[in-house]
Amino acid sequence: MVKVQIKNLRKCFGDLEVLKDIDFTVDDGEVVCVIGPSGSGKSTLLRCINALEVPTGGTIIVDDHEITDKHQDINKLRENIGMVFQQFNLFPHMTVKKNVMMAPVDRKKMTKEEADKKAVALLETVGLASKSDEYPDNLSGGQQQRVAIARALAMNPDVMLFDEPTSALDPEMVGDVLAVMKRLAEQGMTMIVVTHEMGFAREVADRVVFMDGGVIVEQGRPEDIFGNPQNERTIAFLNSVL
Amino acid sequence: MFEHVISVVTQALPKLCTGMALTIQMTLFGVIIAFIIGLIACLARISRFKIFSAVSGAYIYIIRGTPMLVQAFFLYFGVAQLLPFKLSKNLVGIITISLNAGAYMAEIFRGSIQSISKGQMEAARSLGLPYGTAMRKVILPQALRRSIPSLTNQVIISLKDVSILSAIGVAEIFQAGKIITARNMESTIIWTTVGAIYLIVVFLLTKLANYVERRTSYGQSTNKKSS
Numbered sequence: 001m002v003k004v005q006i007k008n009l010r011k012c013f014g015d016l017e018v019l020k021d022i023d024f025t026v027d028d029g030e031v032v033c034v035i036g037p038s039g040s041g042k043s044t045l046l047r048c049i050n051a052l053e054v055p056t057g058g059t060i061i062v063d064d065h066e067i068t069d070k071h072q073d074i075n076k077l078r079e080n081i082g083m084v085f086q087q088f089n090l091f092p093h094m095t096v097k098k099n100v101m102m103a104p105v106d107r108k109k110m111t112k113e114e115a116d117k118k119a120v121a122l123l124e125t126v127g128l129a130s131k132s133d134e135y136p137d138n139l140s141g142g143q144q145q146r147v148a149i150a151r152a153l154a155m156n157p158d159v160m161l162f163d164e165p166t167s168a169l170d171p172e173m174v175g176d177v178l179a180v181m182k183r184l185a186e187q188g189m190t191m192i193v194v195t196h197e198m199g200f201a202r203e204v205a206d207r208v209v210f211m212d213g214g215v216i217v218e219q220g221r222p223e224d225i226f227g228n229p230q231n232e233r234t235i236a237f238l239n240s241v242l
Numbered sequence: 243m244f245e246h247v248i249s250v251v252t253q254a255l256p257k258l259c260t261g262m263a264l265t266i267q268m269t270l271f272g273v274i275i276a277f278i279i280g281l282i283a284c285l286a287r288i289s290r291f292k293i294f295s296a297v298s299g300a301y302i303y304i305i306r307g308t309p310m311l312v313q314a315f316f317l318y319f320g321v322a323q324l325l326p327f328k329l330s331k332n333l334v335g336i337i338t339i340s341l342n343a344g345a346y347m348a349e350i351f352r353g354s355i356q357s358i359s360k361g362q363m364e365a366a367r368s369l370g371l372p373y374g375t376a377m378r379k380v381i382l383p384q385a386l387r388r389s390i391p392s393l394t395n396q397v398i399i400s401l402k403d404v405s406i407l408s409a410i411g412v413a414e415i416f417q418a419g420k421i422i423t424a425r426n427m428e429s430t431i432i433w434t435t436v437g438a439i440y441l442i443v444v445f446l447l448t449k450l451a452n453y454v455e456r457r458t459s460y461g462q463s464t465n466k467k468s469s
Contacts, residue, residue, distance in 0.1 A: 050368055052364055052367065052368065075367075075370045075371065075372050076370065078367065078368060078369070078370040079369070079370035081368070082368075083365075083368040085361055085364070085365060087359070087361050089359070089361035089362055089364065089365035090365075091362065091365070091366075091380050091384075092384065092460065093383045093384050093387070093460050102369075102379065103366075103369035103370060103371060106371060106375060106379065107369075107370050107371070135460050137460075148365075151369070152368075152369070155369055155370060
């Protein structure tokens with residue numbers, strides 16, 4: 001079953017065309033890693049999927065709802081699309097637990113008690129139950145990112161978007177965050193991950209997408225993309241990062 | 243000599259304190275209303291609806307572009323006197339302070355809101371929160387805290403600006419000082435006393451602001467680990 005369907009997606013910032021006629025689908029339960037040089041449009045593609053960027057043209061359908069339709073209640077649609085940011089973006093004036101509970105309670109998805117229980121359980125799964133009452137500033141980057149994942153999961157999304165989730169982390173913190181993401185993938189979550197972690201892409205992704213210059217240059221199973229890339233731009237990129 | 247100073251000060255003090263009490267009252271009401279005006283004007287200013295943004299921009303431009311003395315005269319002689327009902331000097335004074343400080347506070351709030359990283363709004367919206375909720379629960383609590391030092395500054399300015407309202411006859415502390423010196427000719431002693439009273443009030447105000455800032459801080463108390 002198709003979870004995310006993108007057709008003829010275009011995005012311009014002024015005169016700069018960042019996404020050029022992108023067609024892209026993600027199946028239910030699929031884990032897709034998007035790789036490519038900076039400025040290739042991969043983050044913009046991700047941000048179009050939950051309408052943080054408004055596309056210049058084309059359609060995006062998530063779960064049979066057209067994100068690009070102006071008459072849709074975008075807030076309702078976003079509840080089902082979790083997002084994790086490079087800079088974590090935890091709310092610094094709320095405790096860790098409050099960060100996780102806030103949206104489900106505010107959007108009336110859960111009662112306070114349910115959200116509390118859910119937050120405790122989620123923090124448990126990301127290994128941070130003991131930090132519930134701390135403020136984000138007192139956590140390391142890796143811990144903050146795991147809280148951010150828990151916060152996104154609290155809304156029970158059925159698609160998760162990761163925008164370079166480990167790029168702002170010290171190397172020794174990366175492993176914990178990737179482990180949480182890997183477990184999520186194994187549980188069958190549909191995930192789109194923009195990443196520079198080639199090891200993660202190779203190991204966890206069902207499909208790897210290589211973007212450059214606003215187009216999808218090549219995509220396929222990780223063993224094919226990493227083992228036997230066809231396009232010369234893919235080969236050049238992989239040579240420079242591996 | 244010393245006894246003379248003491249006697250002039252003790253004679254003037256009750257009137258000066260009554261004046262300062264009025265100054266504080268007018269400042270208090272003024273800045274509370276200004277806070278509300280400032281918040282609304284700020285949200286209008288950053289709104290994507292052009293009409294709100296334009297109206298708020300014009301308001302801020304007019305207030306910042308004219309002296310408060312002119313604003314007070316305009317409101318008292320130019321507006322209040324033409325109304326069919328009577329507005330007291332003090333009420334017009336409070337309105338003047340509110341409108342004046344409101345414009346400056348709007349800019350203070352706008353600066354603080356824009357200093358909050360864009361990622362905060364994006365994170366809130368990505369969870370499905372509508373713009374208003376994200377503003378109220380995520381952006382404003384952080385922005386208002388960052389505003390405290392500048393707001394304190396504005397409150398101090400407004401406290402001192404109340405003296406301008408003596409020009410429309412408000413019996414605040416400066417007006418009280420003028421009346422006393424006109425009678426006893428003791429300018430040096432009276433204005434020193436008036437200045438000292440201002441300094442004491444501003445000192446207490448600063449202490450209060452520091453206390454509020456400490457109380458509203460989050461997460462900085464325990465040891466910060468490196469990321």
